[in-house]
Amino acid sequence: MAIHIFRRKTLDLIAEDAERSTDTHLKRTLGALDLVSLGIGAIIGTGIFAVIGTAAAGGPSHLGAGPGVMLSFIITAIACGFCALCYAEFAALVPISGSAYTYSYATLGEIVAWIIGWDLIIEYAVGNVAVAIAWAAYFHQLFDGLGVHIPAWLAVDYRSAHQAAAAVAAAGGSVALDLTLPFEAWQTHPTIVGIPVIFNFLAIGIVAAVTWLLVRGIKESSRANNIMVALKLVILLFFIGVGAFYVKPVNWTPFMPNGFAGVWTGASLIFFAFIGFDAISTAAEECKNPGRDMPIGIIGSLVVCTIIYIATAAVLTGIEPWNQLGVADPLAAVFARLGLNWAAGIVSLGAVISMTAVLLVFQLGQPRIFFSMSRDGLLPKYFSRVHPKYQTPHVTTIWTGVAVAAVASVANINEIVELTNIGTLFAFILVCAGIIILRRTDPDRPRVFKTPLVPWVPLMGIAMCLYLMMGLPLITWIRFGVWLVAGMVLYFTYGFWKSHMRTREKGSST
Numbered sequence: 001m002a003i004h005i006f007r008r009k010t011l012d013l014i015a016e017d018a019e020r021s022t023d024t025h026l027k028r029t030l031g032a033l034d035l036v037s038l039g040i041g042a043i044i045g046t047g048i049f050a051v052i053g054t055a056a057a058g059g060p061s062h063l064g065a066g067p068g069v070m071l072s073f074i075i076t077a078i079a080c081g082f083c084a085l086c087y088a089e090f091a092a093l094v095p096i097s098g099s100a101y102t103y104s105y106a107t108l109g110e111i112v113a114w115i116i117g118w119d120l121i122i123e124y125a126v127g128n129v130a131v132a133i134a135w136a137a138y139f140h141q142l143f144d145g146l147g148v149h150i151p152a153w154l155a156v157d158y159r160s161a162h163q164a165a166a167a168v169a170a171a172g173g174s175v176a177l178d179l180t181l182p183f184e185a186w187q188t189h190p191t192i193v194g195i196p197v198i199f200n201f202l203a204i205g206i207v208a209a210v211t212w213l214l215v216r217g218i219k220e221s222s223r224a225n226n227i228m229v230a231l232k233l234v235i236l237l238f239f240i241g242v243g244a245f246y247v248k249p250v251n252w253t254p255f256m257p258n259g260f261a262g263v264w265t266g267a268s269l270i271f272f273a274f275i276g277f278d279a280i281s282t283a284a285e286e287c288k289n290p291g292r293d294m295p296i297g298i299i300g301s302l303v304v305c306t307i308i309y310i311a312t313a314a315v316l317t318g319i320e321p322w323n324q325l326g327v328a329d330p331l332a333a334v335f336a337r338l339g340l341n342w343a344a345g346i347v348s349l350g351a352v353i354s355m356t357a358v359l360l361v362f363q364l365g366q367p368r369i370f371f372s373m374s375r376d377g378l379l380p381k382y383f384s385r386v387h388p389k390y391q392t393p394h395v396t397t398i399w400t401g402v403a404v405a406a407v408a409s410v411a412n413i414n415e416i417v418e419l420t421n422i423g424t425l426f427a428f429i430l431v432c433a434g435i436i437i438l439r440r441t442d443p444d445r446p447r448v449f450k451t452p453l454v455p456w457v458p459l460m461g462i463a464m465c466l467y468l469m470m471g472l473p474l475i476t477w478i479r480f481g482v483w484l485v486a487g488m489v490l491y492f493t494y495g496f497w498k499s500h501m502r503t504r505e506k507g508s509s510t
Helices: 011-020 032-043 046-057 066-093 100-107 110-145 161-170 177-188 201-216 218-246 259-273 277-286 290-319 330-337 341-375 394-408 413-441 456-470 474-498 500-509
Strands: none
Touching: 032 218, 032 277, 032 290, 032 341, 046 066, 046 259, 046 290, 046 330, 046 341, 066 259, 066 277, 066 290, 066 413, 066 456, 100 110, 100 341, 100 413, 110 201, 110 341, 110 394, 110 413, 110 474, 201 218, 201 341, 201 394, 218 290, 218 330, 218 341, 259 413, 277 290, 277 341, 277 413, 290 330, 330 341, 341 394, 413 456, 413 474, 474 500
């Protein structure tokens, strides 16, 4: 069995199966601009609208980067850049839905492919739970600013009354949006036969809307994403343009108040602001010219977002002293404290739009992972069904939406976010390793795009991802281990026996 679990599916066989399976074939409609837009839609979200303040100001458990958060963005962009170059080569070489799962199947073997496919659920589906919860909180805040109050028990993550009250007290009664809403919910919620009724209706609503749009078609989803990307870029440029008039250069001194240690810690935190460029690769099978357009989409979106992030960080840390930025909505907060409430409202709207785009792209990615695993026999055939009219993987899209909405309706955002990071870094490591292996096992295969300086670029990607993983808390590693064990149980009770590669091996041996 040990040999069989490492059986590899050749790149030629992957392409043949995808072309032969006309009933599970996705429609190629996306161009380079669509892919760049998908990448920006996935990357720019909670990170720039929330995490940037925490990275700059620091907290009880970590040092603040101060204005040096600009360097933090550069460091993180370089780390992600190494991984993006590896993703770009694979996406151009294997233009099949499935992302890191498919790449691992071709290079590292079936058991590793299963692990990474199972692991990607953490990045996409579990990550989207956190985004949906955050979206609901920002949407609630936006409507509050418009004078329309939505009951908190319909718009918050689920926490105990003790947790909520302690959080508010620890924050000195501040209005950080992820603290006060749970407290209000536990003060105002209704009860049914003595059971408190607290569920995140707003999170359910946005996930349902995104799921419906994704079922309707990839082109329709791409158009909606393009519109949202344009809007959030305009709003971020608005923040940069308006905020530039209020910048005080004295706030940039000292540039690194906690030395390079603070800058590096900031880089670890804002790594999560770059998660998403890899989601583009899940749409490779729906790209018209993947050999050319996939590298443009992956690398182009990363470059655009990095430039915008650095400019935003420069303006934000120039408006106010760095140690005053540790709030949940720093971009809107600095405008509000300047008395520019209208500008703060526009930025809050930008946060809602940005998170909607992130939901859309990640919700697009997860079903295509399940779809590819099902097409290989590792999951039931039911999950590789394609809608006869819309030509989308509607079964996995709907089930992903149901699962994300159900968990988001009652989950605590802090517990959800902790899992997302380690899963993403693990996926990046395997993709980088895959490039090194494939260059040795299949060196003569034509490559439209080649990762430069192999093996050094992939090795740098692996090293930087490992370093970031080692900084994660022990509880995150334990939860990740439990998740992988559950996946192994599912693989050895179903996937191993139903694998199409196993069927082929049995057929060739008889």
